Amino acid sequence: MNKDVYGNMGTILRIDLTDESVAYEDARKYYKDWLGGRCLAHYLLFSEVDVARTEPLSPENRIYIGTGPLSGTTFPSSGRTHACFLSPMNYSGWGDSNCGGHFGPALKRCGFDMVVISGRAKRPVYLYVENDTVSILPADDLWGKGTIDTQAELIARHGEPTKLLCIGQGGENLVRFANVRTETTNSMGRCGLGAVFGSKNLKAVVAKGTKPVKLFKPKEFYEVTKQLRDDLMNPEFGKAHSATYQIMSKWGTPGITNLIGTTGMVPIRNWQRCGIDPKFDRLVRAWSTEHGTRREACFTCPVHCHAAYAVKDGKYPTRGGGPEYETTTALGHKCDVGDDKAVLKLNSMCNDYGLDTVECGALFSTLMELMERRIIDKEYLDGIDMQFGNADAMVEMMPMVVFRKGVGDQLADGPWRVCKRIGPEALKSCYHQKGMCATGVETRSTIGSMLQFAVSPRGSHHLNGLPTAEWVNIPPVAVKVAGYAEAGDVRSYHPQAKARLVRYYENMFFLSDSLGICKFNFGHLAFWHDSGEALDYMYDQLCKAIYYATGIKYTVDELFTIFERSNQIERATIVMRGCRREDDQPNWKCLNEACPGQHPVGPIPLPPIDAEKFNKILDAYYDERGWERETGIPKKSHLKKLGLGFVADKMGAALKVV
Incomplete structure (x- = not known):
């Protein structure tokens, strides 16, 4: 860490997998103009990559994984990590992904504001960063493993403080909607970053850091962050504000389902219907009340919207982290599946394989509608009866997609490309923009x-x-x-x-x-x-926090x-x-x-x-x-x-x- 840097760490780590070179760049010149995280990654990607012509799965694509000036501090909910890259999923090519958890703070405490990964390794590798030591290590023994076993193995190998990003078999096999996982619940889910990792023969990025984050005015910074933490949990702050905390801290994002469904915002049956349907009530809360084992939180977060679950009986015994609203709507509402145990099983499978639950659910619901419209049949799907509500078919189809077996080889390219190949009538069933299917928002409602x-x-x-x-x-x-x-x-x-x-x-x-x-x-x-004044207060506190952390006024x-x-x-x-x-x-x-x-x-x-x-x-x-x-x-x-x-x-x- 540069001695005169506060809040940030002052260094960008650059790794070229092709020649296994490691370089370090002074990051201080970027702070005032580009802040950090997503904004800085945008600037660097545009400046350093031929964004007009580079193929997303080529060695020329680069991955920018960044923290921010508040990452890894006592600021509430400062555990986010952002990645920017060219995407193989959408046809626009723009890739942004973000996750919570603890990886960002761990990377920062190694002394880095960002890691930039380029090239392609000759064999499977993972990156290991422990403070100033940067290693490119063989991952042949990890290749072929899911994200659960991969994380367990690397934590056992490098110690409990280890935090990491990794891919499962979905990324290894270049499924266009493969994601990058960390811990039991968090994903860099959208835009196919897992496939970009896989194209570079990169299994994981591991960080184990002990360096302190030096603050410009630590006492004042702590006072602001404590106040914001208290504000987030304050039942008297405002009706909307406080209700949000109550819902998120108790039920997580699935708890908002019926709330936003009041406008018709929740999609059902591949966007054929919308709103509130009692059929899906168990996806809103029963997954927690009957199967939840504990609440979980990302780094320094007082809201603890995440959870772990265990289904111990029935047809789909499983364990995992989550689910999120996006998962329950994608694999439940959109596919007309109201069985909470089935949705939790599908969530666990996606997480271990390293698949974006949103695009995976959209793929299944699109296929279901194409079956319903008789544009495709069971023969097209290798005999799998992909009808609305058939969770068994979804469980059977997912590994075919992940390992590109039979029709799964085509389906691994995602619903928009599948429909485009079939023809114009099929594209009418694909609820997408720019080649990527929608999250759990019915956009005709708002x-x-x-x-x-x-x-x-x-x-x-x-x-x-x-x-x-x-x-x-x-x-x-x-x-x-x-x-x-x-x-x-x-x-x-x-x-x-x-x-x-x-x-x-x-x-x-x-x-x-x-x-x-x-x-x-x-x-x-x-x-x-709750009011314009409340928004102004939030910005005022944020500007103070940035200044007290970094010494830079905005x-x-x-x-x-x-x-x-x-x-x-x-x-x-x-x-x-x-x-x-x-x-x-x-x-x-x-x-x-x-x-x-x-x-x-x-x-x-x-x-x-x-x-x-x-x-x-x-x-x-x-x-x-x-x-x-x-x-x-x-x-x-x-x-x-x-x-x-x-x-x-x-x-x-x-x-x-x-």
Whole structure:
């Protein structure tokens, strides 16, 4: 650690797997302009990789795994780790993944703010980082093992303080939706990072650090972090804020299912229905009350939204960590499976194989609808009867996908590519944006959420900026963040209101990913959303914490400028890879089919998205971002105004634009 560095550690670790070289870079020059974590990773990826032409599974792709200036400190929920890379999953090519747990703090305490991994090893390897010692070690004996055995073996080998990221057989076999796992519950789940690890013959990254994180003003920092911890748990802070803590700390993310289902936001049966259905009640709470063994927390988190479970009887005995809302909806609601034991079994299988539960569930539910529509049959699926509600078929099909056996070899490419091969009619059943299927959000229910999913650079994903003020709908907060009360109306097509709303939350979500803290507690859920004053208080405390940790002062406007610049890098990358305005349109189902369901808010059935009104919102959003209305390409003049001349030049050269 550099002696004059506070909060951060001052060093970027660079590892080239091809020649097994290790290098160190001074990170101090990046802090003021790029903060850390996600924002810094964006800048480095765009600067160092040919983002227009590099194939995601080639040695030329790089993985940037970063912490943030608050990671590994007493700041509440500061255990997050962010990865940036080119994605093999979506067709836009942009890859972002984030996880909780304890790996980020462990890497930081080895003395590194980020590790950059390039090249391809000649044989299976894992990286072992213990303070200043960096080793590239053989992993032949680990190759072929699931993530549970891999973690157990490496912890036994290197000691209990060891923290690691690893892949299972899904990543080894280049399943496009393979993920990276850490501990029993946490995943870098989306965009196929596990396949990128596998393409580099990289089984795991192991960190074991004991270095302290030096703080600029430790006493003041501790006072702020203690106050925020107390605020998160304070039952009197505000109705929405405090209810969020009660739900998350007791039930985890599945506890919000029926709450957000009131708007029709919860998808059912491959997005054929939506809302609240008693059939799935056991997926909301019974998994915890009957099978839960303990609550679990990420590093320094007072919310402890994670859990462990054990199913001891019945057809599907299993153990594991979780599940998350995304898992229960993907493997349960979307596949019309209400059996909590079956969903827990499927969750455990995904976690051990190293698969994204969201895309895996979407694959199964898409196949079920294609069977229902008689576009495919059992013969296409090697005799497996993939009907809605058939959990046995899902259990049987998953290892075929992981090991690419029979039809599993095609299915391993994910639902969008499968449907594209079958034909245009099949694509109508694929609820995706930019080639990646949606998380557990019915986007016909909430217009701002539809916009956010449509423009997301990595495809359908709520953690790019799902607009909390819309589905919480506290009018003063909507006015605060977007300037219009209509921003909080889930059914409003007000162009400026929805455009500003989505831009605000997209930028806001860079905050947590770049500081190394949890966005559930700082922006994604209803924490701090009872009033505009509560939001201002959160930002004030965050700015103080950054200063007391690092000695670097930021205003909220300066932070949001960093986030705006980082968003522009995402957009420039995907347009360089071919994305245009037509790729920001809602998918076929959203535009052409109504969605029935039971929910107290909004029309029943939910109508299709009004394309004309949506495109007026898209015009307004492009104007807010400084992008050309006709194409969605960032304007070079706007990029240069933001100090992104290097982005304008690289994008212009790739597009051959004067």
